[in-house]
Amino acid sequence: MIRAAVRPGARPLAPALLVSAVACAPLGPDFSEPHIDWLAAWQPDLYGQVAPDPQADDIGRWWRRFGDPVLAGLIEQARRENPGLRIAGLRILESRAALGIAVGLKYPQLQQINAAGAYVSEYIDGGPDDGHREFRTGDIAFDIQWEMDFWGRFRRGIESADAAFFASVANQRDVQVLLAAQVATLYYGYKTTLQRIAIARDNVAVQQRSLEITRKLFESGQESELDLQQARTQYLATLAIIPALQLELTRQRNALCALLGRAPGELPELAGIDGSLPPADRIALPEMPANLLLRRPDVRAAAWQAAAQSAQVGVAMTDLYPAISLFGTVGWAGNSLDEVGDVSSLVAGPALSWNIFSYGRLENNVRVQDARLQQALENFQARVLDAAREIDDAASRMARTAARQRILDESLAAAERSLEIASRRYREGYSDFQRVLDAQAALFAQSDQAVINRGDHVAAVIDLYKSLGGGWRAATIDGIIPPAMRRRMRERTDWGGLLDAPLPAGPERRAEP
Incomplete structure (x- = not known):
């Protein structure tokens, strides 16, 4: 809750009050992270997709659970080279320097x-x-x-700058979470597309053989031209899908290049991979989702931003x-x-x-800052709600894709058996060629759908890890500023010890659910 120490419109009655003011607390509200009323009762089973296990590994490196060294290598490269993550790290440095300005005003x-x-x-x-x-x-x-600093102007300024610094740290962690999820999603999307291309090529080969058979039968006068043209239509339609899938493959590869800080082009890391996807297992969590939710970096950033704005109310009050x-x-x-x-x-x-005659300017500035504080508090509440929604959506998507996969696998088995029967009956003369074409089309469609759904399920698993706030590690000064960048910055500006001083761990504000 927010506790107002002094009414915004209050003014001292006489200069004699200055003596007692020295010992007073700084003006303005003292920030306390709002309590989330509904969070204590929010203990979802997440559609059976999560298995609580106190012995489970921390989700900070969730991609290692997939057992894919190529993915792990790509994520580590992205952490070193991604421009967005570097910018987030430089904002930590910027806020650290701004904190130094606020501290200097005490003197x-x-x-x-x-x-x-x-x-x-x-x-x-x-x-x-x-x-x-x-x-x-x-x-x-x-x-x-x-x-x-009788009224706490500079103390509140330091408090605000300090909270803004920790908000920048939390924002950098949030970029890490998003980056790991983006790399993993694109990587497994790429592998899914490889599978779809392989399936399309297999079906093209099958349909090409059927086309050759119907052409020979037509040329020998045993079949009509209709069968030939129908076989040719289906063959070309399937063949036309491959360039579109190859285009999607290029887009996914180029998106990965951008995340790795590289120009569009070939990625040697992807050269030897196949289209295999990880198994669809439940996620083991060391803690309840409600506890993990409150530690999400974007939730923490919203709390720190509210704390920074709370101190600004006190700064505005000192002008009175x-x-x-x-x-x-x-x-x-x-x-x-x-x-x-x-x-x-x-x-x-x-x-x-x-300033005894401000014509409402100073009072209204206090009101402006207080309105901004309330906005920040509402933003924190909204961020927690969004986090819970994202967790539930991802878990629901996992459950639905898992259920759909079982149906699609059965449908695929039926389509394979249907093609086998239709081909045999056609060879034996008991059915026309259209039944074979229909069975081939159904098999291709079911195979493609099964692979797409399997890729969707992996993407849902990644989304759940992301929504739980997994995928970040504490920033270090060496991690956020590579040596070459540090050297260039030193050549431009005297940074003193800021480019080498370790980043403080800092407190973690947390409301108990």
């Missing part, structure tokens, strides 16, 4: 050296000093000003109160005139600045 905000020198040439007309005079002047001063500062100046001024000596000065004291 004197103005620390400035001012210096000036001048050559003066004067012409005096009349009087005792009539004539021309030349002299030089110079001055130097060190100014310092420190706004005291006077800013109390300490200032000081140490200066020296001199010139070349003998009759005027050099001057050294020391000036110090407090300063107060208070």
